[in-house]
Amino acid sequence: MTETRTEWTADDVAARFAEAAETAHKLPRVRPGGYFNPWMTLAFQVPERYPDPERLYRPMPPSPQAVQRMLEVSRWVLWLEVEQRHLVWMRSNRYRWEQIGRRFACGARTAQRRYDAAIHLVTLHLNKGR
Template sequence: MDEWDIDDVAARFAEAAETGRRLPPARVQGYFNVWPAFARDLRETFAMEEPEYRCLPPSPAAIDRMLETMHWMLWLEVEQRHLVWMRARQYDWQDIAKRFGCCRTTAWRRWQRALQKVTDELHGQVRIPENLNT
């Protein structure tokens, strides 16, 4: 994609969060159970944990886009990363504002600034920090 705007970057972060949610859980390899399956009565089934139903696993192209998007996170500061990721996971603005100790509008402005920083980096408009003397 040649031209990026804030909406495209936000959509890419949301897609990366969804792709990460759809990945299979990481499990330790090599352990298995040799006990045979047995029938449980009704009382025992109430105490069992609910099975976790997941969506279909993501496609390899979606995983590649997610990995590319994760590299974009390196351009942001730590607090900006948390803010962008919370919004990508569709947290409410009030919850985000509580997490960062500010009002909703300030959290939204900081989110916009972080997305603009990523957009500028994608366009190659790298800003040189003021504290570097060259």
């Protein structure tokens, strides 16, 4: 499943986490099955509705390769402790360091160091199999 690489770097791992977070946001929302409202589909067929600037447009769905890479990253998360997982995903979702520090009751610089340590741990695990 892992790409054939010579060696992973911390920047590669961080970029892969960021890509996984973007892919997760592009996936369709999970809704309960069995509920369907045909009036909404009829309302969206009116041509005047399409260029509406107030309407939120959904991004294009991710490619199967992007979903596969996201699932691979979700397996990497198992190597981290729970707090490290939250930290890495918050940063991958582009939270500011101050917000992350507030969440973990530490300074922004301490949050950066903990993030670097978590990314380094994942990098070591990935390079260990080589």
